[in-house]
């Protein structure tokens with residue numbers, strides 16, 4: 001007969017085992033991918049995830065096939081303003097792409113496997129490169145509102161605290177149990193983006209730095225902002241790291257951009273405060289530059305395009 005502590009331990013295991021039964025399995029991702037493949041002739045090699053207010057990135061796609069998230073079997077729903085909730089397939093300078101107009105955030109109540117569900121579906125569609133974009137607040141003193149930060153690396157705060165989309169049984173068909181996270185943001189794509197910005201004449205507001213994901217939905221307190229600043233964070237937001245993690249786990253190449261929509265308040269003397277409307281307003285301000293940058297980056301990418 002086991003003592004009480006052993007019984008508690010056993011129950012705990014059972015709880016987590018039951019919990020993971022409700023997580024998507026390989027057949028769920030496959031079902032969604034098969035449905036999409038049956039609805040469009042496009043066979044994308046590049047996927048773009050649009051951050052808050054950045055859905056216009058999809059407007060550049062030609063010969064579009066577009067699907068509301070609510071019509072896609074297994075897809076979660078967007079609930080945040082500035083995230084339209086549409087998946088758009090199309091051609092960009094001869095390269096086939098799929099673009100998420102709206103992403104899923106943990107604070108909306110989605111589990112991290114739901115937040116990252118589309119990324120694994122993209123993998124099954126044949127996507128090899130993921131471009132992530134987000135709206136973020138800056139901690140770096142040298143950054144200004146409207147700057148575009150090429151993401152060099154990230155700090156995944158929820159991940160460090162044990163909230164990880166790869167928790168639970170590992171699906172070896174996607175990737176290894178213990179994936180490395182160093183060098184995830186592709187160096188050659190980052191260099192290419194810098195070169196493009198130079199030729200576009202916009203280098204003065206291009207930065208490169210470290211993005212930090214926090215859980216949200218609240219913006220940071222001043223003490224939290226100071227902590228992040230001390231940790232070397234350049235920009236903070238509420239997304240991106242889980243998507244990048246899952247993309248890298250299944251072998252995708254990753255490139256990321258943060259649009260600096262606000263400076264995070266770090267001083268008790270500062271009476272400014274941020275709000276979502278202001279974030280969306282600044283996103284609009286840089287939409288053309290971001291679209292031109294992403295379009296040129298994709299057009300220069302070495303992609304083996306095969307259309308169905």
Ligand SMILES: O=P(O)(O)O[C@@H]1C[C@H](O)[C@@H](CO)O1
Nearest residue numbers: 051052134135238239276279
């Ligand atoms: O989807 P992203 O990361 O661009 O959205 C940011 C973070 C919050 O969802 C929202 C705050 O305004 O914008």
